[in-house]
Amino acid sequence: xxxxxxxxxxxxxxxxxxxxxxxxxxxxxxxxxxxxxxxxxxxxxxxxxxxxxxxxxxxxxxxxxxxxxxxxxxxxxxxxxxxxxxxxxxxxxxxxxxxxxxxxxxxxxxxxxxxxxxxxxxxxxxxxxxxxxxxxxxxxxxxxxxxxxxxxxxxxxxxxxxxxxxxxxxxxxxxxxxxxxxxxxxxxxxxxxxxxxxxxxxxxxxxxxxxxxxxxxxxxxxxxxxxxxxxxxxxxxxxxxxxxxxxxxxxxxxxxxxxxxxxxxxxxxxxxxxxxxxxxxxxxxxxxxxxxxxxxxxxxxxxxxxxxxxxxxxxxxxxxxxxxxxxxxxxxxxxxxxxxxxxxxxxxxxxxxxxxxxxxxxxxxxxxxxxxxxxxxxxxxxxxxxxxxxxxxxxxxxxxxxxxxxxxxxxxxxxxxxxxxxxxxxxxxxxxxxxxxxxxxxxxxxxxxxxxxxxxxxxxxxxxxxxxxxxxxxxxxxxxxxxxxxxxxxxxxxxxxxxxxxxxxxxxxxxxxxxxxxxxxxxxxxxxxxxxxxxxxxxxxxxxxxxxxxxxxxxxxxxxxxxxxxxxxxxxxxxxxxxxxxxxxxxxxxxxxxxxx
Ligand code: CA
Numbered sequence: 001x002x003x004x005x006x007x008x009x010x011x012x013x014x015x016x017x018x019x020x021x022x023x024x025x026x027x028x029x030x031x032x033x034x035x036x037x038x039x040x041x042x043x044x045x046x047x048x049x050x051x052x053x054x055x056x057x058x059x060x061x062x063x064x065x066x067x068x069x070x071x072x073x074x075x076x077x078x079x080x081x082x083x084x085x086x087x088x089x090x091x092x093x094x095x096x097x098x099x100x101x102x103x104x105x106x107x108x109x110x111x112x113x114x115x116x117x118x119x120x121x122x123x124x125x126x127x128x129x130x131x132x133x134x135x136x137x138x139x140x141x142x143x144x145x146x147x148x149x150x151x152x153x154x155x156x157x158x159x160x161x162x163x164x165x166x167x168x169x170x171x172x173x174x175x176x177x178x179x180x181x182x183x184x185x186x187x188x189x190x191x192x193x194x195x196x197x198x199x200x201x202x203x204x205x206x207x208x209x210x211x212x213x214x215x216x217x218x219x220x221x222x223x224x225x226x227x228x229x230x231x232x233x234x235x236x237x238x239x240x241x242x243x244x245x246x247x248x249x250x251x252x253x254x255x256x257x258x259x260x261x262x263x264x265x266x267x268x269x270x271x272x273x274x275x276x277x278x279x280x281x282x283x284x285x286x287x288x289x290x291x292x293x294x295x296x297x298x299x300x301x302x303x304x305x306x307x308x309x310x311x312x313x314x315x316x317x318x319x320x321x322x323x324x325x326x327x328x329x330x331x332x333x334x335x336x337x338x339x340x341x342x343x344x345x346x347x348x349x350x351x352x353x354x355x356x357x358x359x360x361x362x363x364x365x366x367x368x369x370x371x372x373x374x375x376x377x378x379x380x381x382x383x384x385x386x387x388x389x390x391x392x393x394x395x396x397x398x399x400x401x402x403x404x405x406x407x408x409x410x411x412x413x414x415x416x417x418x419x420x421x422x423x424x425x426x427x428x429x430x431x432x433x434x435x436x437x438x439x440x441x442x443x444x445x446x447x448x449x450x451x452x453x454x455x456x457x458x459x460x461x462x463x464x465x466x467x468x469x470x471x472x473x474x475x476x477x478x479x480x481x482x483x484x485x486x487x488x489x490x491x492x493x494x495x496x497x498x499x500x501x502x503x504x505x506x507x508x509x510x511x512x513x514x515x516x517x518x519x520x521x522x523x524x525x526x527x528x529x530x531x532x533x534x535x536x537x538x539x540x541x542x543x544x545x546x547x548x549x550x551x552x553x554x555x556x557x558x559x560x561x562x563x564x565x566x567x568x569x570x571x572x573x574x575x576x577x578x579x580x581x582x583x584x585x586x587x588x589x590x591x592x593x594x595x596x597x
Contacts, residue, residue, distance in 0.1 A: 030113040031056045033113075034056055035053065035054070035258070036117070042119065042120050043098055043120070045327075045361060047357065049089065049090070050091075051090075051317070051320045051324060052087070052117065053321060055262070055264075056084065060080070061083055062107055062112065063077070063106045064077050064103055066104075067101070067104060071094065072090060072092055072119075075090060078317065080317070081265050081266045082262065082264055082265055098121040100117065100118055100119070101116070102114055126334075129334075129335075130364050131365040131366025131367075132243060132366050133477060134440070134545050136193045137193065137477075138192075138194070138195050139195070139482060140197075140448065140480065140482060141179070141482040142196070142211075143174050143199055143224050144174040144211075145502050145503060146178060146182070146482055147178025147181060147503060147506030147507070149180065150175050151508070154173040154223065155223075156223050159201070160204060160205045165507070167497075169496070169497040171208060173223075174224075174502070175224045176224050176225035176230055177225060179196065184240065185515045186242055187241055189532050190531070190532055190534070190539065192241060192242055192539070193242060193244070193337065194242055194243075194245070195337075195339050195479070196245075196247065197210060198249060199211060199220050199247075200214040200217065202254055208254075209500075210448070213252075213308050214249055214253055215254045227332075230333055234335065243335075245337035245339050245368075246329055246337075246338055247338075248340050251310065251346045252308040252311055252345075254307060268311070268315055268318055269309045269310065269311060270301035271310065276306060277303060278304075278305070279299055279300075279303065279345060280298045281299070282295060283344050286344055286348060286381075287392070310345075311346075313351075313354075326358055338365075342372075343370055343382060344382060348392060355395035368399060368400060369398070371402065372402050376431040377434050379441075380399075382394045383435055384396055385436030387436075398440045399440075399442070400444065404425070404429075407424055408445055408453065410424060412457060412466055413457060421576060422558070422559040422576060425559060426559065429474070429475075439475055441476035442476060442479050443474060445470075445480070445481075446481050446484070448496075449496075450499070451490050451491060451494050452481070452483070452484070455489045459489065461523060461527060465527075468480070469574065473538070474561070475549045482503055485527055486504070487521075487524050487527050488501060488503075505519075541568065541570060543563040543568040547564045549561060549562070550591050552591070556577070558574065558576070559573075559574040559576075560572070560587075560591070562592075564591075571597075
C-alpha cells in the first residue's frame with residue numbers, strides 16, 4: 001500500500017506495506033512470520049497504546065526487545081495458549097516521531113530474528129474528520145454488482161467461489177475500479193456518501209460476493225482490487241464531494257479466515273469445537289429483564305450462519321484487535337463513516353468499548369448500526385444517550401430505521417385505518433420520543449437484505465416516489481439502494497441473488513446503460529431525473545437537513561408534515577388517494593405560520 005504523508009515538512013512516499021514485507025524478507029525470514037497486524041500504525045493518536053499481533057511458528061516461546069526509539073516503549077508481551085502467537089503492547093508517547101521500530105526476537109540471549117515496524121504520520125486534520133449526518137444522502141451499493149471496471153481481477157486463483165453472471169449467488173466481477181469510474185454518476189445523482197457492502201477478503205467457497213464472511217481484516221479482496229485501489233477510490237470520491245462509509249463486521253468472520261486454521265487462543269471463537277450452534281436471532285434477550293440467560297447466550301454466542309463463526313469479543317486481545325482494526329481503516333483509507341453490521345449480536349460491553357474508542361479518536365465521526373428490528377423501542381435501546389432502565393448506553397450515534405423501512409409497504413398500499421396505512425406511519429414517527437436523537441436515524445426504503453421496494457410496492461412509480469420523498473424529507477439521514485433510481489425490480493419476497501442484480505451499464509456489452517441513460521425506458525430515465533432533482537434540492541434545504549419536524553394526524557388518505565429551520569419551512573403532503581385531493585389548510589396553522597400557498 002502506498003501512502004503519501006507530510007513528513008518533516010516535505011512530502012515523502014511511504015511504502016507502508018512494503019516496509020513490512022521488506023522487514024520480513026530481510027530480518028524476519030528466520031522467524032517465519034506469517035502475519036503482523038496491524039501492518040503499521042501512526043504517531044500522534046489520542047490513545048497511545050498499540051497492540052501488535054505477531055503470528056509465526058513457535059514465536060510464543062521467544063522474548064522480544066525493542067531497539068531504543070525515542071518516545072516508544074515496549075510495555076509488555078502477552079502470550080496465549082497458542083505458541084504461534086505473540087501480542088506486543090507498545091506505548092507511543094508524545095515524543096514519538098514517524099519512522100521504523102526494530103523489534104528483536106530472542107531465544108535466551110540469542111537473537112533469532114527481527115521485525116521492522118513502520119510508524120507513520122497522520123494526515124493533516126485526521127482527528128477532526130467529519131462523519132455523515134442528516135445533511136448527507138447515502139448511496140448503498142454492492143461492489144460485486146455495481147460495475148466491473150477491471151475484468152482482469154474477475155477470477156483470482158486460490159480464493160475459491162465461481163465468477164459467473166448467469167448465477168445469482170456467484171461473483172459477477174464488479175470492483176473498486178468500476179466504482180471509481182462512476183463516481184461522477186453517484187455525485188451527480190446528489191449523493192454525498194457512498195456505502196459499499198464489505199470489501200475485505202472473503203476466501204469462501206460460496207456466496208463470497210456479499211462480503212460479510214471476511215477472511216482477512218487487513219486485506220481488500222483482490223477481486224475488488226488492492227488496498228491501494230481502495231485508498232485511491234476514497235480519495236477520488238472525496239474529490240467528488242462524496243465520503244465513504246466502510247461496512248464493518250465485528251460479530252463474526254468467515255470460515256475461510258486464516259484464524260480458523262490456527263486459532264490465536266482458546267475462547268477466540270464461540271463454539272469453536274463441538275456441534276454447530278446457531279444464534280436464535282432473539283435480539284430482545286439483551287434488554288429483556290425476564291430473558292433466560294441461556295437464550296441470551298445463544299443469541300450472542302451462536303454462529304450467524306454455518307459459514308460465519310462467532311467472535312468472542314470478551315477476549316481482551318481480540319477486543320483490542322477489532323478496535324484497532326476499525327481505527328486503522330479510518331486512518332489508512334480516510335473514511336467518513338462506518339456502517340456496523342449485525343450490531344446487537346456482538347458483546348454489549350465490547351460494543352461500548354468499540355464505539356468509545358473510535359469516537360475518542362475521531363470525535364466528529366459517525367457510525368450507523370444495523371439493528372434489524374421493526375419496533376422503535378428495540379432500535380432506540382442501542383442509540384447513544386438512551387436512558388435505558390439497565391443503564392446501558394452502547395455509545396452508537398446512529399441507527400438504521402428498520403421500523404419505518406419495514407412498514408413502508410403497508411403504509412403505502414393497505415387501506416387507511418386508525419393504525420393502518422398512513423396511521424401506521426404516524427404511530428411510528430410519534431414514537432420518536434423513545435430515541436435519544438431521531439434526527440440521527442438512517443432512513444431507507446430498502447437495502448441489500450430486502451426485496452426491492454419498487455417490486456414490493458407493485459411496481460407503482462408514484463408509490464415509489466412517495467416512499468423516496470419520505471426517505472429524503474421525514475427526518476434523519478436518507479439512504480438509497482443502488483438501482484432504485486432506475487426502477488430495478490426483484491421477486492417481492494427476499495431473494496438475495498436477484499435483488500442484488502447487476503447495475504445496467506456496469507459491464508461491457510450491457511444492453512442498457514444507467515450511467516449514460518442509453519437503453520433505459522422513459523420511465524427509468526424519468527425516475528432517475530426525479531431522484532436527482534430531489535436529492536440536489538435536498539442539499540439546499542436547511543429545513544430538511546437541519547430542521548425540526550411537525551406532523552399532523554393523517555386524514556382522508558393524506559399525511560402532512562413540516563420541516564422548519566429558521567425562516568426555511570418545507571411542507572410535505574403525502575397523498576395516498578388515487579385521485580387529486582383538495583387540502584383544507586386551516587388545519588395546519590402552526591406549520592404554515594401564517595403562510596399561504
Ligand atoms: Ca472485475
